Amino acid sequence: MQSQISRDQIADRLLEAAELLEAQGANRFRVLAYRNGAAAVRALGEDPARILEREGLEGLIELPDVGISLARAIDEMVATGCWVQLERMRGDAEPEHLFQTVPGIGATTARAIHDELHVDTLEALEIAAHDGRLEQVPGIGPRRAAAIRASLAAMLSRRRRRGPDDHAEPPVAELLAVDALYRDKAQAGSLRLIAPRRFNPTGEAWLPIFHTDRDGWTFTTLFSNTARAHDLGKTDDWVVIYFGRPGRIEQQRTVVTETRGPLIGRRVVRGRETECRKHYLGDG
Secondary structure, three states, X not given: OOOOOOHHHHHHHHHHHHHHHHHOOOOHHHHHHHHHHHHHHHOOOOOHHHHHHHHOHHHHHOOOOOHHHHHHHHHHHHHHOOOHHHHHHHOOOOXXXXXXXXXXXXHHHHHHHHXXXXXXXXXXXHHHHHHOOHHHOOOOOHHHHHHHHHHHHXXXXXXXXXXXXXXXOOOHHHHXXXXXXXXXXXXXXXXXXXXXXXXXOOOOOOEEEEEEEEOOEEEEEEEOOOHHHHHOXXXXXXXXXXXXXXXXXXXXXXXXXXXXXXXOOOEEEOOOHHHHHHHHHOOO
């Protein structure tokens, strides 16, 4: 079911994203893209929801100054009433609520998914459902994962328009370099701090956020603010890196300090441990 969100509300969110990106030190071309997109949406003669109903995602993609990345963001706002990327930059993201919109996922399962997989979008959850990670979440086995996968496919069908390299990721060396740069800047106190809504009763701005562009990839990086990270005292160790290329689905990985095995003490990209071992030790 679509939300009743107007073109002005969508334009306001795109403009707010541009302002937050600028304040948080993002690339000026990325900031300009959001500003231009906001102006284009505001100038429309109808709400984007009507364009989506009539022409699908392609109708938005073909608009001047919109393109596929912003079209997907607009579709997310129309379909769910929220925009996770903006909420993340504000510090307001509550992915458990978003996951509960998927049939078969209740509050307990939604929290377990977020705490175990560190994902916060439906697209990232779908990727985890296909690569086997979802089945490893307590309470979810192969049968339930298959049902969730089918539900996600139906929910996200309009946003598809995927290319053959849509799930491509940066090399682990690139992710580790971004992780190191983020932690260095956070330690030096040179990053903008945001006040996350979750697990922050005093409203303190403590969470450093970092935007950067490297080798054609756009990265947004923050320390993990999951319940599990707080429970284990890892909010200054676990780093969540969101990454994407223009027009591609945003993905994410978590980088942690390994606590066992041959890579103990080294920074490791969760889910890509074999590649990290090869990166550090030169073997598979």
